[in-house]
Amino acid sequence: MNLTSDNSITWRYAKQQVFFNIVRLAALLISAALGGLLLFIIASGIQAISWDFITLPPRDSMTKGGIMPAIVGTFYLTLGAIAIALPLGVASAIYLSEYARQGTIVRIIRIGVNCLAGVPSVVFGLFGLGFFVVYLKFGSSILSGALTLGILILPTIIGASEEALKAVPQTFREASLALGVSKWGTILRIVLPNALPGILTGSILGIGRAAGETAPIMFTAAAFFTAKLPESIFDEVMALPYHVYVLATAGTHIEETRSIQYGTVLVLVALVLGIDLIAIAIRSAMRKRKKW
Amino acid sequence: MVTTANNIIFELKQVNFFYGSTQALTDISMDFEKNRVTALIGPSGCGKSTLLRLLNRMNDLIDGTRVEGEILFEGRNIYNADNDPVEIRRRIGMVFQKPNPFPKSIFNNITYGPRLTGTRNRADLELLVEQSLKQAVLWDEVKDILNKSAMTLSGGQQQRLCIARALAMKPDVLLMDEPTSALDPISTAKIEDLIEELKKNYTIIIVTHNMQQAARVSEMTGFFYLGRLIEYALTTDIFTNPQVKQTEDYITGRFG
Structure with missing residues (x-):
């Protein structure tokens, strides 16, 4: 082996190291950003957290007391949004990937879904106000808010479900159809069960987004303040993100309520992470059973 | 061999088949006899698998395909609009190239x-499972692990499970699309023995790349080339005394 080839190997190895370190740095940066954000929220919000904080309504013009109505409100809104978007999204995905003949119409529908994903959330809020609140006379309510949030997360769920359906091996479909099982039976018994973990991934993303959005519920569901808990889906509710927005910008006690603001954010993050963890646990339990 | 009308199960009359504008099969006319093993051979892309998948309407699943001519199953055209493909597939089972058990x-x-x-009924189902697995000569290997995932079986066992799964529907015909091409020689031998056993009760049509396999298991052989049926005769005749030059070239390994 001569010197030149030795040099070139050293050089190539050095280049490789440089690139490895660049991508390593990128990954570290992302983790650091996320970690820093979480640490900051925890550090700033932890002193506000107490049993009273999560079980009592606000008092003294929201400068004291807890945030319980907002927790309940966000929980209902998120649950409602998922309950609306999941069946509709999965059904659309089944149509697009299993039934529809691939062609111009399907392409237009897909472009539509992608455009929907890119619409700013405040536009959804205005649409919800105009259509659900005013035109359908649902008023500012859980129903209007959940419907608006449901539409907002629909593209996420359709996209993830379609990917999950496509990932089910074609051989499973053929095996089932060749046994004389109908197409619908095949989708119900073979395709959907095997696509469920992927569909859940889409739902997790949707839940996170629905729980955290402020603009879509501002005009459709969220109350500035209400101490009572909702009794029907036509009631207005407080919601965590909107509560933070109100305290941080619209109140007369912005500085005094800093710790409540951070406490609320911490609760919101914990709530979303909690829901995510449940979905992830279900998904990994399902994946353990499916191997191919 | 005397062929009478009543032991013919499939009758193909001038069948043409198109994927979009590409013609995959041209003017195929042939009969398949009941309780016989018929092999379809030919080089890759010759249309033999396409023909097999026409017989249980699996090609319906592909967008933009078109069939011309008649395919009669027990005298009725399976491509008539009033024939439900789901019903047809219950009577005509299929085994695929790669074992494809469900993740169950x-x-x-x-x-x-x-x-x-x-x-x-649970008891009926249990009986059916035992019968089907015995027919597929898999019962002794799996009778104690019926609740284990099919994915834990070996490739050869999986393929016999797929055969058992098809038999559980009590079909009249078994279509086999290169059922041993993904298997080792021992598993292949087991499947071939199984075919020998099954032909007593079933009509079997098998597509194979392996000419020794066609010679070993089948009684009739059809040779396909470029979407046409070149020669169709008794297997012994095809392999010992082919009438067409292309058939001879193929079975002697000069092309393909």
């Missing part, structure tokens, strides 16, 4: 089809 237990793989078509 061995038991549920077998009962999947029957359950969806009406057999619900």
Whole structure:
């Protein structure tokens, strides 16, 4: 082996190291950003957290007391949004990937879904106000808010479900159809069960987004303040993100309520992470059973 | 061999088949006899698998395909609009190139089809599982692990499970699309023995790349080339005394 080839190997190895370190740095940066954000929220919000904080309504013009109505409100809104978007999204995905003949119409529908994903959330809020609140006379309510949030997360769920359906091996479909099982039976018994973990991934993303959005519920569901808990889906509710927005910008006690603001954010993050963890646990339990 | 009309199960009359504008099969006319093993051979892309998938309307699943001519199954055209492909596929089972068990237990793989078509009784299902697995010569190997995932079986066992799964529907015909091409020689031998056993009760049509296999298991052989049926005769005649030059070239290994 001569010197030149030795040099070139050293050089190539050095280049490789440089690139490895660049991508390593990128990954570290992302983790650091996320970690820093979480640490900051925890550090700033932890002193506000107490049993009273999560079980009592606000008092003294929201400068004291807890945030319980907002927790309940966000929980209902998120649950409602998922309950609306999941069946509709999965059904659309089944149509697009299993039934529809691939062609111009399907392409237009897909472009539509992608455009929907890119619409700013405040536009959804205005649409919800105009259509659900005013035109359908649902008023500012859980129903209007959940419907608006449901539409907002629909593209996420359709996209993830379609990917999950496509990932089910074609051989499973053929095996089932060749046994004389109908197409619908095949989708119900073979395709959907095997696509469920992927569909859940889409739902997790949707839940996170629905729980955290402020603009879509501002005009459709969220109350500035209400101490009572909702009794029907036509009631207005407080919601965590909107509560933070109100305290941080619209109140007369912005500085005094800093710790409540951070406490609320911490609760919101914990709530979303909690829901995510449940979905992830279900998904990994399902994946353990499916191997191919 | 005397062929009478009543032991013919499939009758193909001038069948043409198109994927979009590409013609995959041209003017195929042939009969398949009941309780016989018929082999379809030919080089890759010659249309033999396409023909097999026409017989249980699996090609319906592909957008933009078109069939011309008649395919009569027991005298009725399976491509008539009033014939439900789901019904046809119940009577004509299929085994694929790659073993494709469902990610379910061995038991549920077998009962999947029957359950969806009406057999619900547990005792009936258990009996059906045992019968089907015995027919597929897999019972002794799996009778104690019926609740284990089918994915834990070896490739050869999986393929016999797929055969058992098809038999559980009590079909009249078994279509086999290169059923041993993904298997080792020992598993292949087991499947070939199984075919020998099954032909007593079933009509078997098998597509194979392996000419020794065609010679070993089949009684009739059709040779396809470029979407046409070049020669169709008794297997012994095809392999010892082919009438067409292309057939001879293929079976002697000069092309393909």
